Amino acid sequence: MTVLTVPEADTNPSLTRRTRVFRRLRRNPLAVISFVVLAIAVAVALLAPWIAPHAVEDTDFANIFAPPGTPGHLLGTDDLGRDVLSRIMFGARASLEVGLLAVLTALVVGVPLGLAAGYFRALDAIIGRFTDLLLAFPFLILAVGLAAIRGASLSNAAVAIGIAQIPGVIRVIRSDTLRLKSLDFVAAAVVDGASDLWVLTRHILPNATSVILVQATVALPAAILGEAVLSFLGLGIQPPDPSLGTMLATAQQFAARAPWAATLPGLVIMILALTFNVFGDALRDALDPKGDR
Amino acid sequence: MARYLLTRAWHSALTLVLASVVVFLGIRALPGDPALALAGEDRSPEALAAIRAEYGLDRPLTVQFGHYVAQVSQGDFGNSIRTGIPVSDMLRTALPVTIELSVLAILIAAALGIGAGVVAAVRRGRPAEWAANFLALVGLSVPHFWLGLLAILYLSVATGLFPASGFVPFFEDPVGNLHHIILPALILGTGLAAIIMRQTRSAMLDSLSADYVRTAKAKGLSPRAVIGRHALRNSLIVVVTIVGLQLGGLISGAVVTESIFGLPGFGKMTIDAVFQRDYPVIQAVVLLTATAYIVINFLVDLVYSLIDPRIRVAGDAA
Numbered sequence: 001m002t003v004l005t006v007p008e009a010d011t012n013p014s015l016t017r018r019t020r021v022f023r024r025l026r027r028n029p030l031a032v033i034s035f036v037v038l039a040i041a042v043a044v045a046l047l048a049p050w051i052a053p054h055a056v057e058d059t060d061f062a063n064i065f066a067p068p069g070t071p072g073h074l075l076g077t078d079d080l081g082r083d084v085l086s087r088i089m090f091g092a093r094a095s096l097e098v099g100l101l102a103v104l105t106a107l108v109v110g111v112p113l114g115l116a117a118g119y120f121r122a123l124d125a126i127i128g129r130f131t132d133l134l135l136a137f138p139f140l141i142l143a144v145g146l147a148a149i150r151g152a153s154l155s156n157a158a159v160a161i162g163i164a165q166i167p168g169v170i171r172v173i174r175s176d177t178l179r180l181k182s183l184d185f186v187a188a189a190v191v192d193g194a195s196d197l198w199v200l201t202r203h204i205l206p207n208a209t210s211v212i213l214v215q216a217t218v219a220l221p222a223a224i225l226g227e228a229v230l231s232f233l234g235l236g237i238q239p240p241d242p243s244l245g246t247m248l249a250t251a252q253q254f255a256a257r258a259p260w261a262a263t264l265p266g267l268v269i270m271i272l273a274l275t276f277n278v279f280g281d282a283l284r285d286a287l288d289p290k291g292d293r
Numbered sequence: 294m295a296r297y298l299l300t301r302a303w304h305s306a307l308t309l310v311l312a313s314v315v316v317f318l319g320i321r322a323l324p325g326d327p328a329l330a331l332a333g334e335d336r337s338p339e340a341l342a343a344i345r346a347e348y349g350l351d352r353p354l355t356v357q358f359g360h361y362v363a364q365v366s367q368g369d370f371g372n373s374i375r376t377g378i379p380v381s382d383m384l385r386t387a388l389p390v391t392i393e394l395s396v397l398a399i400l401i402a403a404a405l406g407i408g409a410g411v412v413a414a415v416r417r418g419r420p421a422e423w424a425a426n427f428l429a430l431v432g433l434s435v436p437h438f439w440l441g442l443l444a445i446l447y448l449s450v451a452t453g454l455f456p457a458s459g460f461v462p463f464f465e466d467p468v469g470n471l472h473h474i475i476l477p478a479l480i481l482g483t484g485l486a487a488i489i490m491r492q493t494r495s496a497m498l499d500s501l502s503a504d505y506v507r508t509a510k511a512k513g514l515s516p517r518a519v520i521g522r523h524a525l526r527n528s529l530i531v532v533v534t535i536v537g538l539q540l541g542g543l544i545s546g547a548v549v550t551e552s553i554f555g556l557p558g559f560g561k562m563t564i565d566a567v568f569q570r571d572y573p574v575i576q577a578v579v580l581l582t583a584t585a586y587i588v589i590n591f592l593v594d595l596v597y598s599l600i601d602p603r604i605r606v607a608g609d610a611a
Contacts (some may be wrong), residue, residue, distance in 0.1 A: 132308040133315065135590075136583040140548055144567050144575070145319055221434060228436045230551055233564060248439055250555075255446045262446060266439030273434035281430070 016270075023284040031282035034275040046094035055082035056090050056242045057108065062151045070250060076260045084261055087119035088268050091244040094237055095224045095272060096156045102223035103216050105162025106169050111212060113166070114173025115200050119181060124174075131167045139226060141165035147235045157236035161226040164217075176211045180204045210287040217280030228269050244269050268277045305591040312583040313365070317358055318575050321371040346540060370577035373579050375569050380471055380577045383562060390460060390558035391551065393470075393477055395543040401482030402489055407525075408492025409486070410532075414501060415520060424491060432487025448476065460556050478555040481547060485539050492535045496528035503527075536594055541589035 025031045044051065053074070054060075060073075060081035068076040068084075075085040117127040137145075143160035150156050180186060181204065189199050230236030231245025239246050244265040251262035328344045329336065345351040349360055364371070371451075384502035413425035449455045455476045461469040500506060501524050509519045548560030555561070559578070566574035 037492055045465050108388075129304065131309065132304065132587070132590075136308055136312045136314070137579070137584045138546065138582060138586070140563075141579050141582055145579075148567065148575075149319075149322055180507060199434070206591060223442070225434075225436055229438060232438055233549065233552070234568070248436075248442065252442055255442065259446055260440055266442070269439065270431070270435045273436075276428060277430050277434050 003238065007235055021286045025282060028282050028286070031286070034279040034282065037271070037275045038279060041239070041275070042096065044089055045096050048086075048089040048093045052083075052089045053088035054086040056087055057240060058082060064203070065261075067258075068117070068260050068264075076258065078247070078258065078261045079254050081205070082266060084247075087242045087247055088127060088244065088265055089269060090242040091247055091265060092268055094154060094241070094243045095227055095269065098154060098161065098227040098236070099220045099223040101155065101158035102161035102165065102226070103219045104136065105159055106165035106219055107212065107216065109162075109175055110166045110169025111205075114170040115204060115208075118174040118177025119196065119200055127174075131170050134163065134167045140229070143226075143235050147224050147230075152230075152235050152238055154237045154241070157230045158223075160230070161223045164226070165223065167214055168219065172215050173208060174213055176208045177204055180207050208237065212288060214280065214284045215279055217276060217283055221276040221280070223292050224273050254287050278290075298595065301489060301591060301594050305587050306585050312587065313362065313580060315360070315408070316576055316580045316583070317361055320572055321354075330571055331531045345499065365580065370580075370595055371573040373566075373571050373574050375475070375571050380573050383574065383591040384559075384577065387557060387559045387562045389462075390556055391543075391547055391560060393463065393465060393567060394481065394551070394558060395476060395540060395554065396546055397478035398481035398485060398543065398547075399424075399536060399540055400478060402485035402539070404534075405482065405486035406489025407493050407529075410490040411525060413490065413494040413496055414497030414524075429490045432483050432490075435484070437480055437484045438549040438553055440483070441477065441550055444480060444516070445553070448596055466474060473554075474556070477547075477550045481543070481550050485543075488539070489532060489535055493532050496531040500524040500527045530597065534597055537589060537593035537596070541593075 024037075053072070060066075060083070062081070063070060063077050064079065064081045066073050066077040066081070068074065070076060073083050073085070075083075076089065077083055078087070113127050115131070131273060139161065142164050143157065146156050146160045146163075149152045169271060174287075186199060186203050189203050227236055227243070228245035228248070231243040232249045234246075235251065237243035237246055239250070247265040248262060251258065251265070253260040324359050328341045328348070342351075349357055352360075368538055370384070372379050373383060382519075396425075396434075409425040409543055410427065413422045416422050444455075456473050460473050463470040493514035505527075506519060506524050509523045514523075547558060551558045552564050562574065563578045565571070566578060
């Protein structure tokens with residue numbers, strides 16, 4: 001009689017998978033580059049109050065519309081002689097703040113709703129209509145409404161962007177929950193007498209983390225772009241507080257005299273969004289179980 | 294099939310009703326008394342009461358809602374508080390501009406996006422794919438209002454090739470019309486192209502590895518026929534959906550582009566109304582946007598299920 005030898009099971013499969021994911025990220029040059037750029041951006045944003053050459057409000061009337069390269073104003077000045085580099089640093093800080101706040105809002109509301117919609121058939125229809133309804137109001141309209149009711153501000157802009165991102169989160173989490181629910185380990189837990197809440201929080205949610213992570217990296221650059229649009233339109237961060245969007249709105253009026261003021265903030269928005277998108281793509285590839293084989 | 298469509302129609306209708314309730318209540322949640330806004334100079338209690346009675350603002354909310362639905366269903370959105378012009382007239386002049394801009398942008402986006410997506414899938418792992426992927430990422434990441442600013446700054450103002458702002462109706466001056474609208478349409482289109490490209494690429498990669506493509510190759514069809522007639526045609530189903538949904542979103546998505554290029558469309562009307570707190574206009578704009586989105590969504594589903602029977606089955610199961 002032959003003895004079936006069972007291959008030794010991984011003692012900690014999640015850890016080895018995590019190592020594999022990290023290894024794949026490290027070997028992808030795009031992932032490394034985008035991660036480094038992001039780390040620098042976050043460091044600049046966090047340290048802006050200490051490393052910015054000037055205070056955001058500092059006006060230098062002797063140097064109005066100073067071109068980039070002017071001593072003391074590396075990236076030039078704007079219509080009030082304010083230092084463009086310093087304002088970009090603080091603007092990037094605001095962009096990241098709004099981005100994080102918006103994505104957090106979307107996840108806090110969207111993840112539980114997505115889990116519920118995927119797990120409980122009865123709730124699926126109700127949550128589905130809620131999603132449809134949210135989708136019917138484009139993000140700009142939501143932002144306009146919120147700004148009209150509660151006033152335009154950084155936090156209201158973030159909430160409006162976050163609300164607009166809820167349907168996307170619900171959709172992705174719902175479909176992953178449906179997938180996970182049909183797997184044996186969930187059925188085993190149910191047979192074992194686990195409560196719905198236990199199954200959802202201990203079995204489904206941990207396995208949906210990678211999907212949530214990828215969704216967050218998609219939502220973050222979109223939120224950064226959303227903040228720029230809202231602030232540009234005057235519905236987000238209010239002047240004189242620095243925001244890359246408001247900087248562009250002001251610069252638009254003087255674009256012919258100070259093209260750098262109309263060019264650089266947009267470039268920074270693009271670099272921020274681009275690095276998040278590139279890193280998100282790399283992360284999705286690295287997390288893709290097809291790559292495990 | 295019939296059951297699937299009925300469910301979808303019922304869901305769309307329900308969403309439409311919910312959306313109109315939200316718009317109705319949302320407008321009433323805004324700070325400020327509409328009677329005060331309508332009153333102008335004469336703000337005596339009698340004048341305010343007369344206005345409330347005239348506009349039915351003193352009646353219960355449910356009665357007001359019934360009245361509102363009856364009016365709106367006849368195309369009556371009231372008059373602009375600022376100009377006194379009927380909102381329906383404003384829409385009649387603004388909508389064609391936005392529709393022209395949207396259609397043009399979608400055409401540009403589809404041409405660029407599908408083309409680049411096919412190239413990326415066929416030339417997998419070659420420089421052409423990397424270039425297409427990178428361009429798509431840039432297209433997703435660039436703030437389009439900034440691209441518009443740059444285009445005005447470096448193309449219109451510097452070279453005078455394109456007008457920086459303004460609009461001429463198509464039927465008055467077709468050439469001048471296109472001249473004004475092509476730059477905003479290009480800028481709007483490139484952003485959408487990025488999304489179409491990514492969808493086309495992944496759909497093409499799926500169909501290129503499908504059995505029927507291998508069969509087509511094996512029976513000696515030219516690569517051109519295999520890609521065009523077999524792989525692309527099957528990938529287009531997904532792409533059509535994306536394009537449809539983008540069109541639904543464009544009605545409001547063109548807001549920023551329109552306001553930068555000074556196009557007198559739906560988006561500019563929206564922004565102006567917001568800053569002037571012109572509530573009847575805002576109400577009409579929001580309701581119309583939501584309706585357009587819901588209707589287009591339903592139509593996309595309809596077309597989709599007609600093309601691909603698998604969707605109906607999956608839709609019934611879900």
